[in-house]
Amino acid sequence: MTDRLSRRGFLASTAVALGTAGLAGCASETSGPQARGQGDAPKEVFTAPSRKLSGSLTILMWSHFVPRHDKWFDRFAADWGKRVGVNVRVDHINTVDVPRRAASEIQARQGHDLIQHIAPFSQYEPAVLDMNDVVQEASRRWGQQIELCRRSSYNPNTRRFYCFCPGWSPDPGNYRRSMWQQAGLPNGPSSWEELLTGAAEIKRRTGVPCGIGLSPETDSNMAARALLWSFGASEQDAAEKVVINSPEAVAAVEYMTRLWKQAETSEVFSWVPASNNQALIAGKSSYILNSISAWRTAMGTNPKIGDDVFFVPALRGPKAALAAQHVIQQWIVPKHAANPDAAKEFLLHYTANFPSVTYQSELYDLPGWPSLVPQLNGWLDNDPFGAKPPNKLSLLKNAASWSANIGYPGPSNPAIGEIFSTNVLPTMFGRAARGQVSARQAVADAERQMNAIFKNWRDRKLVGG
């Protein structure tokens, strides 16, 4: 009996250990440092709801890359519920599972009252409530919403806000200063051309490649858009017409081919969203495009490397210097929601407390209404979480000026969402880089796919052009 128990115990503990290791490994980004003093945390505010609330409120949202945020959020939501007489339940799931969960709830016409995702969610417009009243109220209270948040939540064709977008995260360049010093660029690259020459030089000298992804995943999608915009190309124009097939897009694809051949390896074709973080921290990549989370992770797990990671704003191309947003908050209230009033009131309360959101996410989430977080520039100049130097993130003070929404210069419509989800752009760049087709052919093939997708959504009257 003792033998059987001990064997069982051994198996159980092995399973638990493997499971724990697995879960830890699954996390694409993790929290790193602690705040230097809890006194820095902003005070929460409460405004009484405009109407009497009751019942329950269920919220489905991602597991934030910064675990501290979720602990804070769950407590914050529960506290609000107690004050207004609503029983709040928050379900956190992996961000990649949110779309399929939302899809199944909307098909079943039952589920959570409030759903949050961090990528374009415009295809749900027919099944969600218009958030115009919430946006109007937020703008009345806190002034103008930044353009990329507005474009990521408003459909100009239907004149509806299909979601509420109170926050976002930028996507700066992350580079290893010690490596770029050797290439004569201690402050990192400032243009795509410098990226090519510097990264190629680093790879030649040290064997460490650049880490701009060409894989069917989120970060590669962001990088593809940044490159296109900087070369003067885009998927659609402001009127939502497909304009990808342009000499500028071909030039961007040709550039990416050169970058891959001279400064990268095949690994960028195999990456998942966490891979570029891992590569940067492991010293296997000299430059990546990502949020600040890889660096925050390194600050906690390997401060020496964390201190060597620095940031640059969007790289300058022949026509512009623009990066895609990294994360965009998309809060939807499905039509089936049992308590839409509570959902909308909670969103206003959450937005009013955006200083806490920004702080508890370790400056990962930036406000969609900048007036809400007057402390932000102070934090970015003097990081409360121990950045070395303390002003390492100061370049994010004007991040909104060099960041754009997915779909820029048009809105983040459902066609753009499908192009994003089916990885049309990373595939376009990747096929040319691999030499499977010419740059011109890759762009033409992508245009064919995009036209089909746009036509499909235009027929549903959700896309203009």
Added chain:
Amino acid sequence: MTARRREGVPRAGLADREGFLAWAMLLPSVVYIVALVGVPFLLAVAFAFSDVTTGDPSYDFVGLRNFTAVFDDGVFWRSLGNTLLFTTSAMVLIVVFGKILANILVADFRGKWLVRFLVLLPWTTPVALSTISWLWFLDSIYSPVDWVLRRLGLIEGNVVWLGDPGTAMLSVVLVQTWRLTPLAAVIVMAGLVAIPRDLDEAARIDGAGFWRRMLEVTIPLTLPVIAVAALFGAIMTFTDMTVSYVLTRGGPTHATDVLASWAYFRGIEGGDVGQGAAIALFLFPILLAGAIAILRAVRRLEAQ
């Protein structure tokens, strides 16, 4: 009837009626198949002719529009080719390795139970979990497979298994083979133990060696069972998207996208449920034709 009762013969109840019992016992399976296979299948057929999206469940009939759009999409044809390559390669390997494993499993040796346990492990592990393990094994930076190969002096840098179209497809096929070989082994093993021993002994007495007995006795007698193993392998590979989705998400450049994964990308992640259903539906006639062909072959072999 009255006379029988008088003689003490109990009246035949429902439990004595074979027709009723047969249906009663079949009923759970029938309900299961209708609810979880039949209804979703009919739903997929209905969706394929509709403009249903993830955000708009309302049904509007659109005729063949989704099919036309799907056929015009180069990625669909690429996925179809990949599916056939993936299925054929994995099926051949599953049958070959399944047969070898079955031979090992029926042999008598010490520690047989441990070997059987280890062999069955890939089959019993949830597919998503085991594929995530393979994702780590084949990681571009931390791959232990590459580490071992480097230590053995067989490679210099990392292979980057999932970053090259050729090695990515090879990885997907091999992981699927690893996963399904135990099932094929168990099926073939059942056939092996059913072969009368005297046939094998007679062949031995006639001087037949291992290979001759294998090729002229064992394999012909187990061919119907091997065909069943092949059928299972083919169906489970043809309809599988987990391995490709978890390992490569269909990349690089759609090199490992299969019909099931492309249907998922278009239908759920892209939001166009109608087109996703049209792509998924394309699995059905091919599977049906394959299954009929293999089952006919099995019947012919049994008749021989």
